Amino acid sequence: MTSTNGAPVSPPEAVEFPPKEIKKECDEIVARYPTRMAACLPVLHVAQRHFGGWVSPEVEAGVAEYLGVSDSHIRGLLTFYAMYNDKPAGRHEVWVCRTLTCWLLGAEKLRETALAKSGCEKPGMTSPDGKFLVKNMECLGLCEAAPAVFVDGKPHVNVSNEQLEKLMDACE
């Protein structure tokens, strides 16, 4: 591996995975499938939840070792699936749906509110104070109650700008 200026860098040191708090849960997941690779998605969910809302290169390497796949396989999943974060997440994660029904019912304003309130420069970035990560998401399947947002994994529907501000105010 080389850094951007060409100097060699050492590969990340894998964390011990799974740590004891989530070992049972991870082992049970692995047992559901005929291959270890198949456990990647559910195990990454558990790992991300356990390690502060994102999967660092060290966690990535730990998960890879545990499931017998390459680091780059895990990296490929982190960049493909919208729910995983491969950069430090904020302490709180706000998803704003941007797809047609929500867009028709005011999602753009909600996104502006979320960005302004959090100080995030643009969707997908964490605020400078590390408090919020605001993400644009595609249809969240709550269209009959659009516009929809998620705050820290919980859905909120028929959300007004004021309500979104309140939800974000309630985040510590």
Add this chain to the structure above:
Amino acid sequence: MAKKYPETKILSRNFGVENSWTLDVARERGAYKSLEKALEEMTPDQLIEEVKTSRVRGRGGAGFPTGVKWGFVPKENDKPKYLVLNADESEPGTFKDRYLMELDPHLVLEGCLLCAYACGLSTIYIYVRGEYPLSIERLEGAIEEARKAGFIGKKVLGKKGFDVECYVHPGAGAYICGEETGMLESLEGKRGHPRIKPPFPAVEGAFGCPTVINNVETLAHVPWIVEHGGQAFADQGIQPDPDNPKALGSSGTKLMGVSGPVKNPGVWEFEFGITVKELIYDYAGGPLDGREVKAVIPGGLSMPVLTADELDVKMGFDDLVKVGSGLGTGTAIVMDDSCDMVEACENIAHFFADESCGQCTPCREGCHWMEKIFARIKGGEGTPADLDLLERLFINIEGRTICALADAAVWPLRSIIRKFRHEFLAKMPGTDAADGEDPKAAEAETVGAK
């Protein structure tokens, strides 16, 4: 006033019942009776025949006859066989399966178990999109209860040789994993890159083994079919057209929904036969005060739009195809007269560009390209030649890719630029439409549209 088209309560019979998702309540209301009946009275082949007789078609968007699909699973094969239940429901504007999973997870499981019995499947994976936390929780709870009660596990209900396991597999945010082979890749722990078919999943699916893939709502119909017989199901809804072998009819009932700027968005169940107009006006309450319906996508995002004067068509598989659209997921998105169709196209193109898995050049490049063209037109920098360019792009994308995501991008966009051409021209400096003249005249003046 004409009588309102009636609602039906078959799939939705337990919606609104207190604690409907628990085994106790579900059993009081008849859950697993059909499974007991099938295991006692029917052979797997008889069950497949019954489903064929019902003419039930897939509710995931493609409308393939379910009994026929089940018949493709090879019988003489030592490999384990799988059911992957498609609970990804990431088609925009679609939320019907969520109701079933949250409010009647035991109905969903019973449907899965009947499918497993009919096709000789040993493991059920329910692939639920990761953004449905409550669905995941309710399904996992239901699986636990069903296992304890002997509906899942070794020798289901004491039936020798019928062993079946069931797990929830959470997705992680990718529309393409709703495509059946993208889903299989994702289940196997990879990026959701759709596979080239054949081989079809029934022969070589999950982990290289025979696999049935069905939508949640599709399988939720099966318990009723077992209870009342396939013919009773087939007698409901819209009959096949004897003069058109492709028109397989729309038998049974369907969860239908409406979202967008209407007074009462939601989901309801109907025997097939209700029109788009009745659904939007009589159930969804019509447009907001002072607004008019401008366009409707009848099922999800991936179908061609209907204009306000095309809504007298039935919400049926063949009926909507006949008018150049499609039933898709059966959940309509309404756009009203405040909607700028150029911006709507930009929004739609962005979705597909975002969600393209990137394997096929026409899809990967084409969706971004279309989005850029719409952005250009929106910014007042488009010319009528851009509409021709879009038409050429459509030709070079549609039918030239591994999966149907690319087609799904073309269909709504093409229909919008053809049906609302004047709105695009009105943003192009120098056209008559932009100068405020009669939009129809402006349309006639321009080149391109077929």
